[in-house]
Amino acid sequence: MKFRRGRDIDESFTTFVATRSHRLIVHAELLCGHREQARDIVQSVLVRAYQRWSRIEHDDPYGYLQRSVTNAVTDWWRTAHHRHERPVDVVPDVPADEDTTLDDRRTLLAALDLLTHRERTIVVLRYFDDHTERDVADTLGISVGTVKSTCHTALRKMRIALDDDVRSSPTSHGIQEQS
Structure with a gap:
């Protein structure tokens, strides 16, 4: 009977990874700004989660893993100066199922790069992952x-950067200024 349960856990975990890991990778990429680093972080989080999957799977596995990814990215930021690593500016090939263009992705990542780690995390949790302000506050302690104030400041920085990008571009990339 115990062996059967292990197989059920494997199937449940495999299904979860197949259906939700891409979104976790995108979440991590928006937080850290580097696709390959995001993949590494998500892979590490999934390895640790697999060991506890029987306790995680019945509650809110995506929420649990999303918070784990957020914490892992925070740890990565904290230890970045120890690694002496420098991320590259060239974004790797984007999978065909991406619903944004490469230019839009680069523009978004460049705007996010202007933010502090805390600002970036709050913007990603609020607007990409669609969490309430209360959820973000609870997640980050x-x-x-x-x-609210950090989000306001971050969005202002991003708007300024995106407005400058649109003004310096020969075409407006479909972005219209709101009044």
Whole structure:
């Protein structure tokens, strides 16, 4: 009977990875800004999660792993100066199923690169992952007011950068200024 349960866990985990790992990778990439590093972080998180899958799978596995990825990216940022690594500027090939263009991805990542780690994390959690301000505050262990003010500052930085990019571009990439 125990062997059967192990097989069920394997099947459940494999199905989860097949259906949700891409979104976790995109989440990690938006947080850290580097696709290959994001893949490495998600892979490490999934390896650790597999060992606890029987406890994770019945609650909210995506939420649990998303928070784990966020924490792993935070750890990666904290230890970056120890590694002496420098990410490359060239974005690797984008899979065919991506729904954004390579230029849009580069523009978004460049705007996110202007933010501090905290600003970037809050923007990704709020707008990419569609969490409430309260959820973001709880996830990061900060107040809702800090989430609001940090998000406001980060979005202002991104708007300025994107407006400058649009003005310097021969075509506006379909971005229209809102009043």
